[in-house]
Every structure is written in C-alpha cells, then in structure tokens.
Amino acid sequence: MNKSPSSIFGIVQDDIDAVEKELYSVIQSPVDLVNDIGVHLIQAGGKRLRPALYLLCARGGNPSLSELLPMAVAIELIHMATLVHDDVIDSAATRRGRPTANSRWGNHSSVLTGDYLWAKAFSTIASSADKSMLKILTDVISSMCEGEIVQLREAFNPEQDEADYRQRVAQKTADFIAASCELGALSGGLDEADVVQAREYGFALGMAFQITDDILDITASAEQLGKPVGNDLRQGIVTLPTIYALKTSFHRDELRNIIEKQNMSDEDVRRGLEIVHETDAVEYSYQQVSRYLQHARNSLPLTFRAPVREALLAVADFVGLRKY
Amino acid sequence: MNKSPSSIFGIVQDDIDAVEKELYSVIQSPVDLVNDIGVHLIQAGGKRLRPALYLLCARGGNPSLSELLPMAVAIELIHMATLVHDDVIDSAATRRGRPTANSRWGNHSSVLTGDYLWAKAFSTIASSADKSMLKILTDVISSMCEGEIVQLREAFNPEQDEADYRQRVAQKTADFIAASCELGALSGGLDEADVVQAREYGFALGMAFQITDDILDITASAEQLGKPVGNDLRQGIVTLPTIYALKTSFHRDELRNIIEKQNMSDEDVRRGLEIVHETDAVEYSYQQVSRYLQHARNSLPLTFRAPVREALLAVADFVGLRKY
Numbered sequence: 001m002n003k004s005p006s007s008i009f010g011i012v013q014d015d016i017d018a019v020e021k022e023l024y025s026v027i028q029s030p031v032d033l034v035n036d037i038g039v040h041l042i043q044a045g046g047k048r049l050r051p052a053l054y055l056l057c058a059r060g061g062n063p064s065l066s067e068l069l070p071m072a073v074a075i076e077l078i079h080m081a082t083l084v085h086d087d088v089i090d091s092a093a094t095r096r097g098r099p100t101a102n103s104r105w106g107n108h109s110s111v112l113t114g115d116y117l118w119a120k121a122f123s124t125i126a127s128s129a130d131k132s133m134l135k136i137l138t139d140v141i142s143s144m145c146e147g148e149i150v151q152l153r154e155a156f157n158p159e160q161d162e163a164d165y166r167q168r169v170a171q172k173t174a175d176f177i178a179a180s181c182e183l184g185a186l187s188g189g190l191d192e193a194d195v196v197q198a199r200e201y202g203f204a205l206g207m208a209f210q211i212t213d214d215i216l217d218i219t220a221s222a223e224q225l226g227k228p229v230g231n232d233l234r235q236g237i238v239t240l241p242t243i244y245a246l247k248t249s250f251h252r253d254e255l256r257n258i259i260e261k262q263n264m265s266d267e268d269v270r271r272g273l274e275i276v277h278e279t280d281a282v283e284y285s286y287q288q289v290s291r292y293l294q295h296a297r298n299s300l301p302l303t304f305r306a307p308v309r310e311a312l313l314a315v316a317d318f319v320g321l322r323k324y
Numbered sequence: 325m326n327k328s329p330s331s332i333f334g335i336v337q338d339d340i341d342a343v344e345k346e347l348y349s350v351i352q353s354p355v356d357l358v359n360d361i362g363v364h365l366i367q368a369g370g371k372r373l374r375p376a377l378y379l380l381c382a383r384g385g386n387p388s389l390s391e392l393l394p395m396a397v398a399i400e401l402i403h404m405a406t407l408v409h410d411d412v413i414d415s416a417a418t419r420r421g422r423p424t425a426n427s428r429w430g431n432h433s434s435v436l437t438g439d440y441l442w443a444k445a446f447s448t449i450a451s452s453a454d455k456s457m458l459k460i461l462t463d464v465i466s467s468m469c470e471g472e473i474v475q476l477r478e479a480f481n482p483e484q485d486e487a488d489y490r491q492r493v494a495q496k497t498a499d500f501i502a503a504s505c506e507l508g509a510l511s512g513g514l515d516e517a518d519v520v521q522a523r524e525y526g527f528a529l530g531m532a533f534q535i536t537d538d539i540l541d542i543t544a545s546a547e548q549l550g551k552p553v554g555n556d557l558r559q560g561i562v563t564l565p566t567i568y569a570l571k572t573s574f575h576r577d578e579l580r581n582i583i584e585k586q587n588m589s590d591e592d593v594r595r596g597l598e599i600v601h602e603t604d605a606v607e608y609s610y611q612q613v614s615r616y617l618q619h620a621r622n623s624l625p626l627t628f629r630a631p632v633r634e635a636l637l638a639v640a641d642f643v644g645l646r647k648y
Contacts, residue, residue, distance in 0.1 A: 031470045033477050085439060089432040108413040108476050111435055115409060116469035118442045123462035127455045138447035145440035146355045152432050153357050 008318050009048075010311035012055040015065055015072070019051050022073045026120050037101050037113045041080050044098045049315070050177060051076045053205075054184040056311050057198045060304045061188025068187055070128045074137070075180050077121035082144060085114040089148070090235060133183055140179040147171025156236030158246055158256040165240055166207070173213075174206030181205075185301070194301035201312065204296035208289045209319050214239035215285045216322075218273050230269040236262070240288065241281035242272075251275045293320050332642050334635030336379040339389055339396070343375050346397045350444050361425050361437045365404050368422045373639070374501060375400045377529075378508040380635050381522045384628040385512025392511055394452045399504050401445035402461070406468060409438040413472070414559060457507055464503040471495025480560030482570055482583040489564055490531070497537075498530030505529075509625070518625035525636065528620035532613045533643050538563035539609045540646075542597050554593040560586070564612065565605035566596075575599045617644050 009016055020042075027038035051072035058068050086092070087100040088107045094100060102110040125134065147168055154160055154168075181202030185195040216224075217232045218241055232239050236259060238246075246252050246259075258264060258272040276282075293316045300312055333340055344366075351362035375396035382392050410416075411424040412431045418424060426434040449458065471492055478484055478492075505526030509519040540548075541556045542565055556563050560583060562570075570576050570583075582588060582596040600606075617640045624636055 029466075029470055031474055031477075034470055034473055081439075085435050089435060106476075107431075109473055111409050111413060111438075112469045112473045112476070114435075114439070115405075115442070116466050116473075118439070119462045119465035119469060122446050123459060123466065126458035126462055131451045134450035135447060138443045138450055141443035142353075142440050142447065145436045145443060146353055146358055149358055149433055149436045149440075150355055152430075152436070153355075 008311065008314040009052045009056070010314065011307045012052055012059060012311070015055045015068070016048050016052055018065060018069060019048060019055075019072045019076060022069055023076060026073060026077065026124055027117070029116075033105070033109065034113065034116060037105055037109060038117075040101060040104070041084060041113070041117075044096060044100075045076070045080065046096060048076060049209075050079050050180040053177065053202060053312075053315065054180045054187070056308055056315075057181045057184025057190075057202075058188040059308050060185060060190050060194065060198070060301060063187055063189065067128075068184075070125045071133070071183060071187060074121040074125045074129075075183070077117050077124065078137070078141060079176070081114045081117035081121065084110050084117070086148070088114075089152070090231070092231075130186070133186055136179050136183060136186075140175050143171050143175055147175075151237060154238070156260055156262055158238060158259040160238045160243060162240065162243055165238070165243055169207055169210045169214075170203070173210035174203045177206030177209065178203035190301065190303070194303055197299050197301040200299040201296045201301075204292045204299060205316060205319060208292035208296065208316075211240055211285055211289050211292070212319060212322060215241060215282055215289070218242075218276055219282055230273050233259070233272050234264050234269050236264075240285045241276050244281040244284050245276040245279045248281075249275050249279050251278070289320060293317075332635065332638040333376045333380070334638065335631045336376055336383060336635065339379045339392070340372050340376055342389060342393060343372060343379075343396045343400060346393055347400060350397060350401065350448055351441070353440075357429070357433065358437065358440060361408075361429055361433060362441075364425060364428070365408060365437070365441075368420060368424075369400070369404065370420060372400060373533075374403050374504040377501065377526060377636075377639065378504045378511070380632055380639075381505045381508025381514075381526075382512040383632050384509060384514050384518065384522070384625060387511055387513065391452075392508075394448045395457070395507060395511060398445040398449045398453075398461070399507070401441050401448065402465060403500070405438045405441035405445065408434050408441070410472070412438075413476070414555070416555075454510070457510055460503050460507060460510075464499050467495050467499055471499075475561060478562070480584055480586055482562060482580040484562045484567060486564065486567055489562070489567055493531055493534045493538075494527070497534035498527045501530030501533065502527035514625065514627070518627055521623050521625040524623040525620045525625075528616045528623060529640060529643060532616035532620065532640075535564055535609055535613050535616070536643060536646060539565060539606055539613070542566075542600055543606055554597050557583070557596045558588050558593050564609045565600050568605040568608050569600040569603045572605075573599050573603045575602070613644060617641075 023042050027042065029035050054072050054075055055068055084101050087095060088102045088110050092100050093103045101113060151168055151172065178199045182195055182199035185198035214232060218230060220229065233242065238259060246255055249255060255272055255275045258268045261268060296316050297313060300309055347366050351366065353359050378396050378399055379392060408425050411419060412426045412434045416424050417427045425437060475492055475496065502523045506519055506523035509522035538556060542554060544553065557566065562583060570579055573579060579596060579599045582592045585592060620640050621637060624633055
C-alpha cells in the first residue's frame with residue numbers, strides 16, 4: 001500500500017480541503033452539462049500536488065488562507081484544464097481508473113470545458129493577484145503549450161536525446177510545479193533568494209515527478225496506472241527509459257523501427273517494452289529521479305519553518321516512492 | 325463589391341495596424357510549429373472587429389495608444405483562440421476561404437495553439453489591466469464557453485424557440501462584442517452611464533452580427549462564405565431562420581425530421597434549406613437584424629466625439645450590409 005498523499009501535506013491539509021470546496025464553488029454554472037463535467041473533473045482529480053506546494057511554500061511566511069486561496073484554486077483549475085485537453089489530444093479513455101471527460105461527453109464538450117476552466121482560473125485571481133504573479137502564471141502556461149506541441153511534433157521520432165527529453169519535461173511539467181512553489185514563496189513574502197530556492201526545489205521535484213510518471217508508464221500494471229501500460233510508446237512519445245534503450249540495447253534497431261510505426265500493434269508495444277526492460281533503462285531512470293530529488297531537498301530554503309520543511313521533504317519522498 | 329471594412333474603422337485604422345503588428349510579436353515562439361500556426365491564424369484573421377470597437381469606444385475619451393494596445397491585442401487573441409477551438413469542434417476544413425489550422429496541422433496542435441493563445445492573451449494584459457477589466461473579460465469567456473456547450477447539447481434538437489436562440493447568440497457572440505465596447509469605454513475613462521450605453525451598443529451590434537452570420541449561412545454562396553453553405557443545418561445548429569420556418573412552414577414536419585438526423589446527406593441539407601427559403605424566414609431574420617442595429621445606433625453615447633460616432637455608425641451599417 002502506498003502512503004496516502006493526503007497525509008503528507010502536513011500543515012496545509014486543511015487548506016487543501018478549503019481549495020477542494022472552493023473548486024466546486026468556482027466551476028458552478030447555470031448550464032448543467034458544464035457542472036457535470038466540472039464535478040467529474042474535480043472528482044477525478046489527483047493529489048492537488050500543485051496547490052499543496054503553493055500553500056506549503058507560502059507557509060514559509062505568514063499569509064492568511066484567504067489571501068492564498070484564489071491562487072491555489074487557480075493553479076488547480078489550470079492543471080485541470082491542461083488535463084482535460086491532454087486527454088482529448090491523447091484520445092485517452094481513462095485517467096486514474098475513471099473514464100475521461102472526452103470518453104464520456106465527447107471531445108467537443110471537453111475542449112470547451114477546458115476553455116471554461118482557463119477562464120475560471122483567471123477569473124479567480126483577477127481581483128487579487130499581483131501583476132508579476134499573473135505574468136509568471138501566463139508565461140508558464142504558454143511554455144506548457146509549447147512543450148506539448150513539441151511533444152506532438154516529435155512523436156514517432158527516435159532521434160531524440162536526453163537533452164531534448166529534459167527540455168520537454170521541463171516545459172510540460174517541471175516549470176509549472178516550479179512556478180507553483182515560486183508563487184507560493186512570493187505570496188508568503190519571502191525574500192528573493194528564498195523565492196529562487198523554492199522555485200529550484202519545485203523544478204527539481206517536477207522533473208523527478210515526470211520522469212517517475214514516464215517510468216511507471218512502462219513498469220506499472222494497467223490497474224495501478226488506471227490507464228493502459230505502454231501508453232507513451234504507443235503514442236510515439238519517446239521518454240527517458242526508451243532513449244536509454246535506444247542508446248544501449250542490442251535490439252536498438254528493432255526498437256527504432258517500432259517507434260517509427262504510426263500505428264503500433266499491441267504486439268509492437270509489448271515487444272518495445274520488452275526491449276526497454278532488457279536494458280537497465282528503468283534503473284538508470286530511477287537514478288535520475290533520485291538525483292533530482294536530492295537536488296530538490298538541497299534546494300529547500302533554510303528559512304522555512306520546520307513543519308513546512310518536513311512536509312516538503314515528505315513530498316519529495318512520496319514522489320520517489322510512488323508506484324502509480 | 326462590399327465596402328471594405330478596413331475603411332470603416334475611421335480614426336482608429338492606424339491603431340488597428342499597430343494591433344496587427346503587435347499580434348505577430350506576441351505570438352512569437354521559439355517553437356517553429358507554434359509560430360507557423362500563429363501566423364496562419366493572424367493572416368486568416370478577419371476584420372479585427374472586436375479590437376476596433378474597443379479602440380473606438382476608448383477614443384470616446386482621450387487615452388494614448390500605448391495604454392490601449394495590450395487590451396486590444398488580448399481581445400483579438402481571445403477571439404482567435406475561440407475560432408481555432410471552434411474549428412476543431414466543427415471539424416471545419418475552411419474558414420474565410422482558407423484551410424483551417426485543424427485541417428492543416430491536426431486537431432491536437434490546434435487545441436494546444438488555442439490554449440497558447442489564451443495564455444498569451446492574459447500575459448499581454450497581466451501587467452497593465454485593471455482588475456475589474458480583467459474580471460469582465462474572464463466572465464465573458466466563461467459565458468462564451470457555456471454558450472458553445474449549450475449549442476452542442478442542443479444540436480439536432482428542433483424544439484428550440486427564439487428566446488433560446490437569443491440567449492445562445494448573446495452568450496456566444498454578443499456578450500463578447502459588448503464587453504469589447506464596455507472595456508473600451510472604461511479604458512477611455514468615460515462616466516458610468518456612457519459605459520453602460522457603449523456596452524448596450526456593442527451587445528445589439530453583436531446580436532445583429534451573429535444573426536446576419538446565421539442568415540448568410542443559408543443565403544450566401546460557398547465562395548462568398550469561404551466555407552460550405554448550410555453548415556449550421558448540417559451540424560444540427562438551429563438558427564433564427566430555421567426556427568421561423570419550423571414555426572411557419574407548411575413542410576415543418578419534414579424540416580423537423582431533417583434536423584433530427586445526426587448524419588444529414590447533402591440532399592437533406594439542400595431540402596432543409598429549400599424549406600426555409602420557401603418561407604419568409606430570411607426577410608423576418610433581416611428585420612431582427614435591423615431592429616438590433618437601430619437599437620445599437622440609438623444606444624451610442626451622445627458624449628462621443630463626432631468621428632467616433634461616425635465610425636461606430638459606419639460599423640453598424642457594415643454589419644447590416646455585409647454579404648459574407
């Protein structure tokens with residue numbers, strides 16, 4: 001059994017419950033269908049990692065929850081918007097073991113609901129957020145979109161190296177988690193050096209988080225993942241373990257041929273995963289995760305109070321240990 | 325030949341050119357594909373009606389262009405984002421006679437580029453916009469999404485009356501045009517009564533604009549439209565002329581049956597349009613356009629300077645006369 005993430009957010013667990021409540025209130029719409037999809041997305045939502053990190057880093061200082069709530073909610077709404085659009089893009093049928101919005105309500109409503117969530121996110125912070133914080137948020141969103149577009153463009157292309165991969169993971173995932181921490185530190189009124197450190201912690205954590213995701217996609221069971229195994233490979237998305245195998249496997253030419261197929265059969269995917277598993281790609285990738293997590297831990301601002309530090313260290317441990 | 329819209333924006337024509345230039349600069353990305361799609365969308369862009377209305381209403385007062393530019397650009401970026409997502413939703417192959425982004429680069433890149441444009445829109449105004457203006461903008465976007473979702477939900481449903489239609493058109497189109505005028509009047513520092521009037525002008529103009537669009541979809545040639553005729557009917561979107569025909573035509577049961585078909589043949593669409601044309605649905609709909617335009621003209625703030633009033637009246641004339 002995995003340690004429940006709900007127990008690791010420590011001193012901000014109550015705040016997360018408030019975020020949860022506020023999410024339901026913000027997405028309310030006179031249009032039933034919009035409500036239904038919104039509620040589904042909230043319920044399908046995961047750990048609330050990003051708002052939790054935002055709140056924890058803010059608790060490095062002493063702001064009130066009411067000051068923090070809008071940005072925490074906006075961060076989760078933005079994350080939800082990216083997820084619902086990602087699922088449309090990936091034609092995903094399930095996420096975390098539940099049907100995706102697109103599989104239940106169709107791509108069209110899902111695209112529009114994502115847009116609705118963007119608007120609600122900015123609406124939530126319009127009246128409270130500091131201008132420079134708004135800019136941090138919008139810059140990271142455009143960068144996320146760029147990262148996703150690059151991922152699409154580079155799908156089925158085996159000619160990608162680790163640097164390409166890291167750049168993509170930074171844009172897709174780590175920059176947003178870094179921004180969540182940075183925004184938290186700014187909201188907490190921390191000094192500039194601590195803001196930079198909090199951001200660094202978030203960035204390294206985000207890199208570790210996404211690499212773990214990419215490892216689990218080839219090692220976990222479909223049940224654990226709540227979606228099919230080898231999903232990335234099937235979509236031609238070349239992740240760290242695959243890049244490693246493409247460099248080191250005796251069967252690298254075969255793997256390369258599989259990746260270049262736009263319509264992989266189940267057997268292709270199975271064989272591709274087998275080739276990756278024959279190498280020590282998973283071990284190598286976990287080493288990278290550990291390296292990033294160590295960097296995250298070392299980056300934590302020393303001025304953070306003990307319960308904040310403890311929670312942020314627990315989050316780092318959780319990212320390294322999670323099995324789904 | 326239609327009067328070119330570029331000549332009707334009068335005193336803000338130079339400002340629109342500045343908006344145009346700024347659009348290219350804002351969408352720039354280190355990712356070539358993002359640039360390519362962005363440039364395509366700007367070039368495929370229409371009349372820049374919304375930023376022009378924003379600028380004109382702002383010119384009711386005396387702000388500088390540099391104060392106005394970010395919001396004008398953001399308004400057009402938001403419009404572009406809705407268009408690119410709409411084209412994905414409608415699976416449209418062409419818009420204004422040019423291939424759509426989705427037909428050229430696929431749905432996935434188009435969804436992401438729309439998201440990129442949302443982010444760029446808010447990024448553009450993050451550092452300058454007044455909080456209440458930001459709120460007006462985000463509220464209108466969520467309302468637009470709701471309107472589009474309702475349209476999807478009510479597709480192929482012939483049980484819609486004029487009130488449903490007006491509500492949908494308000495949310496889909498008129499509210500955003502109203503907000504463009506309202507934001508302009510606010511940026512121009514006009515007094516509250518004039519802000520309300522400017523909004524009213526924009527709302528009525530927007531209603532007239534969308535009803536005209538819906539009429540042209542059944543009266544214009546595919547060449548004029550730059551997209552197939554009867555597109556709305558084929559997608560089950562019930563517009564004012566159709567609602568009128570459903571109420572008055574001798575063949576209303578036949579029309580009802582056609583609308584309920586989820587997969588209309590070309591012959592179904594042709595026959596549906598024929599039934600609508602046999603009634604005076606088009607004449608009736610144009611009467612509604614005229615009524616809204618008259619209301620728009622009457623709503624113009626009296627304090628607006630002569631060249632501003634003239635341009636806003638010319639825009640109303642243009643909306644009433646446009647043939648595509």
